[in-house]
Amino acid sequence: MRIALVTESGYPYVGGDAGPWCERLVRGLGQHEFDVHALSRGREQEAGGLLPLPPQVVRVRTAPLWTALDDGVVHGRRARRRFADCYAELAAVLAATGTADPGGAAGHGGSDHLADRFGSAVLGLAELARDEGGAAAALRSETALRALEGACRAPGAQHAARAARVPDLLAVAAHLECALRPLSLDWYAGDGLAGADVCHAAAGGPAALAGLLAHHFSGVPLLVTEYGVPLRAHHLARHADGTAPAVRALLAAFHGRLAAEVYRRAALVTHGNVHARRWQERCGAERDRLRTVHPGMDAAPFAEVGEAPEGADPRTLVWAAGDIDPAKDLVSLLHAFAEVRAAEPGARLRIVGAAAGPGGEAYLGHCRALAAQLFPDEADGPHAVGDNPVSFEEFGGPQTPSPAQVYASGAVAVLSSVVEGFPVGLVEAMFCGRATVSTDVGAVVEAVGGTGLVVPPRNPRALADACVTLLRDPERRARLGAAARARALELFTVEQNIEAFHGIYLEIVSHSPARHVALDDTGAPRPFAAPAESRVPGPWTGTAVPAARRAPEWAAAAAAPGAGARSGPVPGAGPVPAPARAR
Template identity: 55%
Template sequence: MRIALLTEGGYPYARGEGGAWCDRLVRGLGHHDFDVYALSRSSRNESAGRVPTPPQVRRVLTERLWGDPVGAARAPRRTVRRAGRAAFLRAYAELAAALAGGGALGIETRAERFAAGLYGLAEVAAEHGSLAGLLRGEDALVALEGACRAPGVRPLLRDIVVTELLTVAGLVEQQLRPLSAPWYGPGELGAADLCHAASGGPAALPGLLAKRFCGTPLIVTEYTVRVREALLAHRAAGLAPAVRALLGDYHRLLAAETYRRAALVTPGSAHVRRWQERCGARRDRMRTVQPGIDASPFARVGEAAEAATTPAASLAPTVAWVGRPDPAKDLVALLHAFHAIRREEPRARLRIFPVRAAGEPFASYLSHCRALAARLFPAGPDGSPVSFEEIGSPGGPEAADAYAAGDVVVLSSSAEGFPLSLVEAMFCGRATVSTDVGAVREVIGGTGLVVPPRDPGALAQATLELLRGRERAALLGAAARERALALFTPARCADAFQESYLTVVARHPVRREPLRDAAGAPRPFISPAESLSPTRLAPTPPPAARVPATAAPGGPHR
């Protein structure tokens, strides 16, 4: 089977879990051929180079969602504007009207106009070349402004100013760059048996076009909610309210169109599934598939925990935290919770293991947490009870050793998608205390304690229960490891997608050959199934001569 794998900001460039998940999936399905169509989010995304790909990855094609549009060089701007301006204006006006939602437009009408605009722009790109110049040009601004000034639009949009319109036009152009990619000709996406988008958003756009113009079925996998991520990113970037309103509706309408056209949507958890259903995904086209996570880096620690017959006595009961230093991880709440723990257990220690992450927001938040720890826990003769040890730094600890350092591992997030660090702690056989966010409950099951988010008191109380109840903590850790090995392995994930691929292709076959030959005669068996067999079939021997049952030497029986 030929699979077109569609990625954004991940495989085969990113070293994070998103890219690693794609790599494990491809390696687990070695009997299929993969073409990777990668969308790059930033220069940093590509700077480290590509990860080694297995032989079943035949090609990797990349387009950028950042910087100057690469596709603009494929067709001169003047040619595109002269030949396709009228068609572009019609399509972009439909798209802008859907985003603004003026008049008495209901959600179904907005979805229809969004789809008409989206596919209309794709047709313009296919016929006239890159849309980059037009999408950032004066025609786009006029269409956007007209849609925002139409009767019945939200008051927020009626007051939009030119600088905000420019921001919207520029960001929408970046989002729509896949429409101008050279991926839709002979031998490209239309020649695949199916498209598999590793996320929603821009990664799904090539799959939508392949479905629309070539009939190629589309599978969409989401382990985090792409719409929610976009909305949070807009707020964090400090965009103006009118800009956030238009871009938010763009992402919502794109998600609804993606779920509507996909042959199968595979959320990674019930948490993601609920979001997808609210955005229009149909239950009869959904299948929850937990991500496959490599357990081998944690096998040594997990086996050691399993082999321990009695809980180890520690002079200093230790709490461990592992993760990216992000405000959503709410390390501040953990530090305040540990302050309460120290009042009950003065010997307790907190070891924080931030995963090395690039970017000013991460560094700033980590510095803030270090300063708070210094205020809450002044260093005494034995030093501070709180330590920060960076994973991934030269000489720093490995992730498995970080989890092993804690008698209890805590996840303190105020917001979460699929809690990867929680699964890794389970692989290590560690007892866990987690906040009730995202997919935490369905991941942990009954093998750990769950408390409300943003509640340092509840977090402290649950952690104290496990620090003092070592036998209970050991039992929970052993059960957690068994659960993780049963549910979250790459083999289980690959088997689920193998079954999904076969089901989708069987229900949505892509026929690329004509049903009749040049003379009009039917051709029902253009590519017989046996032609795909790796071995030759032995010729069928001729049937042996048989004597009719009614014939006998003495004549027919009566």
Template identity: 45%
Template sequence: MRVALLTEGARPHPRRGAGAWCDRLAEGLPEHEFELYLLTGPEGFGAAERLSPAWRGARDLALWGRRPGGRAPGALRRRQYARAYEELVRALVLPGQRAGFGAGLHRLAALAREDGTLAAFLASAHARRVLERTWRLPGADTSAGQPLVRDVLVAADLLEQCLRPLSAPWYGTGPGGLGGADLCHVVGGGPAALPALVARHLHGVPFVVTEHGLHLREQYLGYREAPYLPQPSAGGTPTPVRALLLSFFRALTEETYRQAAILTPGSAHDQQWQRRCGADPARTRVVYEGTPAVDRPAAGPEPERPTLVWAGALEPGRDTELMLHAFARVRAELPGARLVVHGEETAPGYRAHCAAVAERLGITTAVDFAGRPGSLAEAWEGGTVAVFSALSQRSPRLLADAMLSGRAVVSTDVGVAREVVGPTGLLVPARDPHALAGACLALLRDEERRARLGLAGRLRAQERFAVEPVIGAFREVYLELVSQYPAFPGGGEGGRAPRPFARPAEYWLTDGPRGGRADAPEDGGDDPGGQDRAEELVEAV
């Protein structure tokens, strides 16, 4: 079958989708034909050329940055665009009209497909006037503040960029068109789901959504540092813009979850988030993100000196400060212990703050801020116990990598930690240095327990994060979808809807070219010899 992979390549937020994961999926399912549709960053249309050779034919669309050129719509078409755009904006700002988001979205897509002037309209003064008028309607949600002219200008530009996929030249049933695909696979969510929604609406093509980092959650967590927001010194932060953009991504996520045939979150923790956003539990299946690291050999002998190794971004959310306080207690019990901190500073000044905390606690000589390691395998090999002190553990990747090293793991009981570590490691409450220190001491003092937990953790991670189960899960998902959705939703020849699985499987397995018989029932009705052939097959088996 033909599978259209839809994902983002580069943008002002963490990268998702394109790259190793898509490569492994395509290599693991060679029986299917994969085509990549890529939303790129401001560098434009050449981004697909930097992918692996397998994706040289990828189609890309510049999502962020200057809009592509094009003619403006005429007066009549401009009014049609304005009505559809107003319906979409109303769904974002008026609590009682949330249900109109999908209708407005699909109406804009249909108009864009007819004349290709959507991008020009969204960047026009007419669209800005529609946005301003609708945003200031009585009853509009202005809890974040009344929108100023500056807010309208910024928000209009951002909405234009978010809606660019609606005008992509990807819709239709010809070569390269999403309408000719058997299914779409959205990797990462967010704007990458827009083409899948349009293909679902226009052609009935089902789509799967895979999220290893939930797009909506990233927006909620990262909108304060969004690059389009001016600094407070430049006249204040336009909170109405943030509220409008979050409303857009929330509505897009809800519409995506509602229309998706199957959702495959990367963990049960992500699955709970999706359910809060309206996802149907019956259409949600957890598929862990496989990693080739499962084939990596276990770490070698432990260092002679008791060593705790910590890895992650140096930021308050990872709570390196908690690790330092816990290590001070460990150091009081085991004077020979040391702590190695691996990671890059992502919050300006946080490394200096941690160094000051270590000096105040009197453990500076035993703490090594080693920066980014050459590889994670080297980081775990240099420690006796791997420790995680985060306030929120959203992704299982780092925990799984530590477990694959064969080192015993201690982690705060947050996010996916309990789901990933399970009974093969020690879990402690967050923000509790006494409990964290106690768990570390318990493992540092018991070599046999460390070895037992390390081996159990490695086997658990190998079972859950191997690539083969992931490939098998998506093979089943794809086959299930094509068995439920007809290959040609618009109808078959002569106006009759096709029935791909009308004939029983044994019909195709018997001797002779049964498929070409003139007396074969056209619509899968009664076959005079069908029962006899079925009985012969049963006896043969």
């Protein structure tokens, strides 16, 4: 099977955000071939080079998202008119979409007229780019800006769009040009994405757009994986950087509509946790197309600690939940530890992590000052320990060579976040057989299950009570730690992740019509080149049979080969994309 893996700012670049899980997936599926199509996000990333690639990666194609494409294409009069019509339609949909519900009716699994218009506009631009050899210059043209302005000034436009000023329109047009760059790529011909059995988009946004175009042009079934939901990240980033309300509204409409269109066309959509699934459903993904595939983590570095958990200091709490920033809420953790210290004078707290950017540096400095204020040197006090009971450390030091050694030093792992996606640090503690106390945010409850204590966020008293409870009950700590390790090994290992995607690939391909016959080195057809389901009319083939010509069910059953043959969808199978158009 040939899989086209489309990534954005990730694999196979050395510094990719989504690199680790993609690399483990590719290396773990040596029986398949991979074509990697990578979108880069910066000059530094491209300068860093590519990771060493296994032999199953037969080709790598790259394209930048950080610099404007210059395809040298000049549209004629008819093409310019065609572009103006499509772009004006796209802008009209964005200006008419409400900010509170960027997906419109599609956000509830529906297909409203705005969703249909958005899809037609984007695919119309894609067909124009294919026919003309590109549309990069047109997306940066005065025509695009005037179409956007006209849509915002038109009757029926949302209030935020009508308030857009010229700088706002320029910012939106520039963002749309960047997001729509996959339209002008040369990836969709027969030797590119069209030759794959499955197109796997490893992220939403531009990567998923490339997969959407491969499905539209060549009928390649699309699988979309989102371990972080792009629409949520977009909302958080735009609110944090002070973007103008008009820009936020129009871009939220675009990303919401794009997500809904991708979910509508994809064969299957996977997520890493229930928190992400809710966002996907809100943006239009249908439940029967969703699959949960937990992130795969390498359990080997934690095996030694997990198999011998008795070496921990029974008085030490450990926080090692990643980068230090305000979302981790170490302030609440320090106040909670003050109460823990009052109840258990010998308790200690190790905070291990590095500041994330300038904002993280300032926050770390504030936390250090707060710790010094709450816990002055107690060498002369009634419970002298000789130093401050709170330590701030970074990985790589003599006492913190690895996460496994950090968790080995403590009896309880603590997470105090107010915002969290999938809690990687918490799962690492579970691999080490440590009992956990964590706040109820993101996918924490889903990860922990019943193997740890979960408290409300921003509640130092509840956090302190839970920590004291476990510090005073070694038997319960051991029981919860053993259960946590068993849960992590069952759900969150690399092996389960690879096996899940392998099954999904087979499911998609076995339910997709054959588009071409692939031969191996001996000239024999490859497995799944012509799936049996594609030869029997039915919903799984995507072949519509007119009602007037459709035989009664009893006649179809009688004519089908073999006893008990039946027509209808395979139980548990997700919807399947339509067959390829005749070219």
